[in-house]
Amino acid sequence: MVVASHTGSKGSIALGDPLVALTGHGLYLPAADLYLDARSAPGAVFVSHAHADHCSHAARILCTPETAALHRARRGARDSIDVPLNTEVRVGGAEVTLYSAGHTLGSAMIVAHGAGGTVAYTGDFKLRPNPFTPPARIPSCDALVMECTFGEPRYRFPPDAELIERLYRFVDDAFADGATPVVLAYALGKGQEALHHLTSAGYDVVVHGAIANMCRLHVELGHPFPGPGHWERYRRGQIAGPGGAPRVLLTTPATRMSAMVQRLPAKRIVYLTGWAYHPGAFNIYKDCDLVLPYSDHADFDELVRTAVESGASRVYTVHGPPSFSQHLRSIGIEAEHLANHPQDAEALLQEGGDCGPGGQLGLAL
Ligand SMILES: [Zn+2]
Numbered sequence: 001m002v003v004a005s006h007t008g009s010k011g012s013i014a015l016g017d018p019l020v021a022l023t024g025h026g027l028y029l030p031a032a033d034l035y036l037d038a039r040s041a042p043g044a045v046f047v048s049h050a051h052a053d054h055c056s057h058a059a060r061i062l063c064t065p066e067t068a069a070l071h072r073a074r075r076g077a078r079d080s081i082d083v084p085l086n087t088e089v090r091v092g093g094a095e096v097t098l099y100s101a102g103h104t105l106g107s108a109m110i111v112a113h114g115a116g117g118t119v120a121y122t123g124d125f126k127l128r129p130n131p132f133t134p135p136a137r138i139p140s141c142d143a144l145v146m147e148c149t150f151g152e153p154r155y156r157f158p159p160d161a162e163l164i165e166r167l168y169r170f171v172d173d174a175f176a177d178g179a180t181p182v183v184l185a186y187a188l189g190k191g192q193e194a195l196h197h198l199t200s201a202g203y204d205v206v207v208h209g210a211i212a213n214m215c216r217l218h219v220e221l222g223h224p225f226p227g228p229g230h231w232e233r234y235r236r237g238q239i240a241g242p243g244g245a246p247r248v249l250l251t252t253p254a255t256r257m258s259a260m261v262q263r264l265p266a267k268r269i270v271y272l273t274g275w276a277y278h279p280g281a282f283n284i285y286k287d288c289d290l291v292l293p294y295s296d297h298a299d300f301d302e303l304v305r306t307a308v309e310s311g312a313s314r315v316y317t318v319h320g321p322p323s324f325s326q327h328l329r330s331i332g333i334e335a336e337h338l339a340n341h342p343q344d345a346e347a348l349l350q351e352g353g354d355c356g357p358g359g360q361l362g363l364a365l
Pocket residue numbers: 049051103124354355356
């Protein structure tokens with residue numbers, strides 16, 4: 001599985017694989033005539049989810065209806081082919097089905113079955129539960145393209161239930177000390193997961209506008225936040241609830257040095273990120289009181305399980321460390337690491353990096 005140097009159709013650099021090609025616009029599925037999470041492309045683009053580094057400027061996109069709505073809110077109107085999960089549709093010369101990816105509301109993997117076999121692309125995913133998605137489904141395929149952001153053995157996350165309990169204890173301790181608990185999470189995905197867990201446990205929450213906009217869209221798409229806790233959009237200086245009741249402040253990592261956070265008379269800051277296990281985390285997050293490895297990505301063991309259970313005869317890894325493909329080869333799976341895909345650091349930095357290598361870039365923010 002050596003990357004050939006010749007240029008094929010559509011300017012592609014062949015991977016030596018009839019099911020998937022690497023082009024100047026990123027990965028491409030010839031049978032379905034679809035580009036994968038391409039920032040721009042001459043044809044239709046499969047958008048796996050609506051994080052900034054996966055949104056597309058292409059004229060035509062294919063995605064779930066939920067991702068189409070979120071994408072529209074972030075990037076404006078597009079001609080979109082909306083495909084609900086687990087519904088087979090004919091695209092080009094392939095039968096295409098989208099599987100839940102468990103990453104964010106609307107996130108999906110794509111599985112394309114054509115004359116040459118079956119290929120799947122995971123996009124960002126996790127196998128752990130997500131309150132806004134059905135459980136992720138591992139595709140059976142001949143060739144698998146998978147993201148491997150946390151493809152190192154140090155990234156093995158505790159059960160979510162344990163992390164959520166630690167979050168609740170952190171909030172309780174802050175309130176007991178008369179401090180405002182400040183929860184840092186990205187605008188789309190973890191922001192809503194955090195809010196879901198907080199309100200369902202009865203905490204009242206004020207939510208930064210960037211997260212609140214996405215929360216409102218979740219509600220519009222049929223995913224309200226459970227009580228008994230309440231939430232509302234943050235208004236300047238208004239942290240306490242009616243009667244001075246204490247509330248949690250939920251905001252984005254990029255705002256933690258802002259006046260909104262820094263001028264709080266007393267605060268405790270917790271950051272939700274899988275990069276908590278990065279070897280430099282102690283220094284990178286030294287302004288935080290706690291960093292919890294709550295992530296919307298698969299951890300190392302989930303990544304290995306996905307590669308194995310897919311039954312793929314060859315695996316292409318994107319994002320994450322090249323060493324993950326070496327690990328797959330060491331357990332008998334033919335694997336090759338491709339360069340980061342999509343390659344657009346600018347969009348990640350603008351948003352504070354809410355997925356994939358954005359997490360790595362986000363370390364410096
Ligand atoms: Zn993502």
